[in-house]
Amino acid sequence: MQLTMESTVKWRYRVKLTEKVYYICLMIFGFAVYKSPSLLALVIYDHTVFSITFFSLSIILFSVAGYYLEKRSRKSETQVRKLKEKLKDAKRLLISEMDPVLVEALKEIIKADMKNDIERLRNSD
Numbered sequence: 001m002q003l004t005m006e007s008t009v010k011w012r013y014r015v016k017l018t019e020k021v022y023y024i025c026l027m028i029f030g031f032a033v034y035k036s037p038s039l040l041a042l043v044i045y046d047h048t049v050f051s052i053t054f055f056s057l058s059i060i061l062f063s064v065a066g067y068y069l070e071k072r073s074r075k076s077e078t079q080v081r082k083l084k085e086k087l088k089d090a091k092r093l094l095i096s097e098m099d100p101v102l103v104e105a106l107k108e109i110i111k112a113d114m115k116n117d118i119e120r121l122r123n124s125d
Contacts, residue, residue: 004076005073005076005077005080008069008072008073008076009073011069012066012069012070012072012073015062015065015066016066018062019062019066022058022062026055
């Protein structure tokens with residue numbers, strides 16, 4: 001499954017938000033266990049293996065998912081930077097290969113369009 005840069009960033013933030021909410025709920029649960037002797041006995045003595053395994057695995061899974069998504073987003077960002085540099089080089093090469101008269105004509109057209117846009121902005125409120 002190929003993830004795009006936008007979806008990787010979205011999933012990274014979703015995982016981080018979910019992780020923070022989970023840790024808050026875990027702290028609330030820990031406080032409740034600390035204050036209630038019956039809940040403490042249930043979690044610590046009756047279901048020790050399940051409770052410790054569940055909390056440990058959930059923390060490990062959040063860490064691994066965050067690491068994986070962080071790695072993917074960094075990889076995507078470096079690819080985007082490389083592609084932008086290639087695009088700049090391609091534009092420069094294209095302009096250098098074009099006829100100088102055509103380049104000047106394009107510059108004049110662009111300048112005229114920009115002047116028109118500036119005038120419209122000045123006249124509008």
